Amino acid sequence: MNLSMNLDAVREKFEQSAFDYDGLIPRLIPHYREQHDLILQLIPFETNANIKVLDLGAGTGILSAMILQAFPQANVTAFDMAGNMLKICQTNLSDFRERLTLQQGNFAEDDFGSGYDLVVSGLAIHHLDDAGKHKLFHKLFHSMNAGGILLIRDIVTGATPKLTEQYEKLWRQYMKANGEDDAAWFQNYLKEDIPSSVEEQTKWLAEAGFADAACHWRYLNFAIFGGVIPR
Numbered sequence: 663m664n665l666s667m668n669l670d671a672v673r674e675k676f677e678q679s680a681f682d683y684d685g686l687i688p689r690l691i692p693h694y695r696e697q698h699d700l701i702l703q704l705i706p707f708e709t710n711a712n713i714k715v716l717d718l719g720a721g722t723g724i725l726s727a728m729i730l731q732a733f734p735q736a737n738v739t740a741f742d743m744a745g746n747m748l749k750i751c752q753t754n755l756s757d758f759r760e761r762l763t764l765q766q767g768n769f770a771e772d773d774f775g776s777g778y779d780l781v782v783s784g785l786a787i788h789h790l791d792d793a794g795k796h797k798l799f800h801k802l803f804h805s806m807n808a809g810g811i812l813l814i815r816d817i818v819t820g821a822t823p824k825l826t827e828q829y830e831k832l833w834r835q836y837m838k839a840n841g842e843d844d845a846a847w848f849q850n851y852l853k854e855d856i857p858s859s860v861e862e863q864t865k866w867l868a869e870a871g872f873a874d875a876a877c878h879w880r881y882l883n884f885a886i887f888g889g890v891i892p893r
């Protein structure tokens with residue numbers, strides 16, 4: 663399957679799963695809600711800062727909501743290719759409608775604007791292959807302001823195939839313990855997802871120009887990482 667066919671399949675999956683997403687995702691992703699606290703703590707701006715924020719692959723708006731709540735002057739663009747995810751996002755974030763812009767598109771190809779102080783992305787960039795991630799990191803670098811920060815939380819591989827195998831086995835145990843069909847989810851993951859290691863991705867971020875490109879947190883095959891735009 664080439665990348666654009668894969669993205670079509672991914673979009674279709676999220677169009678269908680949008681209405682169950684918020685209840686389902688913590689059963690599939692270890693420490694899903696705890697990750698939000700750390701992402702918030704890693705944002706270096708004062709709470710009254712007038713910041714322009716992009717949420718790439720915003721889905722139902724979980725990260726956008728958290729930022730709009732914590733930063734009452736922030737304006738957020740929630741960008742996603744699945745219309746149904748954006749519909750739920752619009753409903754979930756109706757209290758923030760004046761500071762929220764919804765934009766449907768494919769971040770690998772479409773324009774997502776510029777002048778951002780903060781870009782967050784949750785569980786979305788792993789749908790691009792290595793070359794696609796590399797290109798996206800360059801595009802992000804040029805769409806952000808000096809002093810801006812990029813925070814990505816995503817599924818990643820281990821530093822070696824042996825570690826990847828070990829992490830994926832433990833991840834399946836997590837899903838199974840939550841009553842999920844781990845074999846079916848894992849098959850789907852093997853078919854559609856293209857995770858890269860956090861070590862490679864922080865290297866690509868640095869190559870794109872980001873400073874302090876680093877992994878801030880990891881648990882098995884999940885990581886929070888990013889970088890900042892030098893002043």
Ligand SMILES: C[S@@+](CC[C@H](N)C(=O)[O-])C[C@H]1O[C@@H](n2cnc3c(N)ncnc32)[C@H](O)[C@@H]1O
Binds near residue numbers: 669672718722786
């Ligand atoms: C697993 S959901 C993540 C939602 C939310 N960010 C979170 O952290 O829970 C992934 C979202 O990314 C979107 N997505 C994946 N690839 C994308 C792309 N190339 N362009 C735009 N959206 C994309 C999907 O449509 C889906 O809504």
